[in-house]
Amino acid sequence: NAGVTQTPKFQVLKTGQSMTLQCAQDMNHEYMSWYRQDPGMGLRLIHYSVGAGITDQGEVPNGYNVSRSTTEDFPLRLLSAAPSQTSVYFCASMDSSYEQYFGPGTRLTVT
């Protein structure tokens, strides 16, 4: 199993640009989520999904969209990038015992 994979590993955007962060898992987990990690603030939940076709907002959803068309994939879209979205983004999936497995992360810089 590859586990949870994320692409790209690094990305630099200009203010106003849009992009999609990719996340995939091969463990057949129904629950997936996106977190952002900023210095001194821990990880904060952006959006989550309890299964294909079902998504919901987390603590900091503004400026981000998600969709879940398959069990395996859970992309995160930045609609119009802002410097405040400079962060490290982690995708995670959860097994039946509620343990969450994090992907390797995407480091995003918005200039």
Added chain:
Amino acid sequence: GENVEQHPSTLSVQEGDSAVIKCTYSDSASNYFPWYKQELGKRPQLIIDIRSNVGEKKDQRIAVTLNKTAKHFSLHITETQPEDSAVYFCAASILTGGGNKLTFGTGTQLKVEL
């Protein structure tokens, strides 16, 4: 919503000593409390977790205690080793059939000195 506070933000111990990290949570409905270790530039990895029906859980040199009345839980690492140096995060959530929305603490940078 849930609020998790974590202390201390930095902790330095000598190799072989014990380390204790403490967290408090605000939502009395929270019933799941995991601890994650994150090495520099890496992803968070679960090291131990506890559910609200248990007061203490151990796994070799690591233990977690939970006080539901006071709404706090702690991570204890005994016989610390240099490879324990990392950032540790506590988290809390309410487990439901719909998933596991974690609220994280702000992290503790643990440094184990030789």
